[in-house]
Amino acid sequence: MAVTSRDVARLASVSQPTVSRALRDDPRVSEDTRRRVREAADLLGYVPSEAGRALSSGRTRRVGLLVTDLANQFYAQVIAPVHLELEERGYQLMLHTESADNETVVERLIANGLDGVILATTTIDSVAPVRLRDRGLPFVYFNRTSAMVDADATVVRPERGFDQAVEHVIELGHRRIGAILGPSNTSTAQSRESALRAALAARGVTLDANYVRRCPFDTSAGDEAAASLLALAEPPTVIFCGNDVVAYGALNAARRAGVEVPDGVSIIGFDDLPAASWPIIELSTIAYDFAAMAREAAGLVTQRIVDPDSPIQHVEFGTTFVPRRTLGEASAT
Template identity: 45%
Template structure:
């Protein structure tokens, strides 16, 4: 027969409600009572019911994360977020950001979770404002939307775009192309703005015929390079709005028989684990994802705990990482 909290209460000489509060760490229960209840529970091999605990505390102990399943970055974020939430006794629920809008809203705003982390919002997304209106604790991670009054944890994408441009200029490049992300996202917009801004300050014009926009995916990089390199005046270097695009561009360059960086320099953004592989050695911009996740979980925990102040924007600094793909051109072509 399954042992219940009533059995523990009887053996410990306390009420059933005292057992529940003692085992969930309620500070109103004395230390001696907590020790006695814990000892009896261990002796009887009692396992608390999560459902009963959730009902008694009006908490689901679940955090929903809205992700873009088409963006390979989500797997990195989810793995690390799962560990950080587990340390705080929360479980992670994934919601696909490209699904039906009403279905997404019902999953994250219907009371089935304690809080929401949004990592896939576009600049015109209505979901952040909806969560704010309904009083659902939420935080924007990696991307943000102005005016929503939600907490946001992002990287300094403008500074990162500028750092990428600076690395290419220092390597001697002047004819530079760019494989940019969607302008409908804060990451795409801000990385582009930082990159263009630094080039303009240096007096280097970005030839619009060498600019391509696309998704933050491998195919964007792989499919864009052939057309750029077949032109009358191809670029000597490419800024890619994330590492996945850069990997696609490097793969395409290899298929075309081009050397990286000898024929075409490439620089990415994010500093994924693959970027540091010796066979890749991608020059990139490091984004401190662990720090961003920690900030997001901390801010969300404060919201769940009842903090109701104005929305906070936490911008984490980025760092240029010089590896082997952004070096000078050695073909004799004008750089």
């Protein structure tokens, strides 16, 4: 027969409601009583029912992570730190994926009885933040934000990383500078483009429109965009990519075109994913602590669940340039 809360109550010499309150650290229960209840529960091997907890507290202790681009290697890297941070705080991670960010997604999130949501692939024109706000479901932006609704967010400040990268590029003699920028409806693409242009302008260099391509944040799109740049009569000698997975595509395009990296073209990414440092790749990139950013997002959403009226927090993470094999001196051609 399964151990019940009544069994714990008898052993700890308290009432059954006190057992429930003690195991969820209700401040109305003294520390001594909470200790006795926990010891009794451990001795009996009692495991509280999640359904019962949800009914008594009005919370499921489940947080959703909404990712509409699961194929992107970046998001595969943030799932683990989000899960670990939520677990430490007593919450379960529920991964939700969708091919499009629309009202249907929000209704699915609501229907799953979540306490809060981390929005990981929000676009500027997304309706999800508006719908979540209107339905009263706490949420946090991770990496990307939307101006439509102000909310807690963890974001990257790309300026320092681009300034360092451009300094290296100029010192190595590059003047034909290309860029494969991300989708214009994402805050990340906009902030990175702005930071790149500002760093170049500070050194008297402009980004030639002929050397600019825009594409989704994926490898195949980066491959196609880089191939078109390398096919120009005077191709760029260096290509800044919207992120590392786009840069992987650019490396593939260079290999296919017979252009040596970095002798024929230099390639720079953004994010510093684990594979970027592999000896077979050694991608020069702009880095930041995306795992810490993911953990911070998990912390913010649980704080918002507990205290929905607290001031909104925007937590920013700085960047730094990491030069590796894919950046070299400008080619003479």
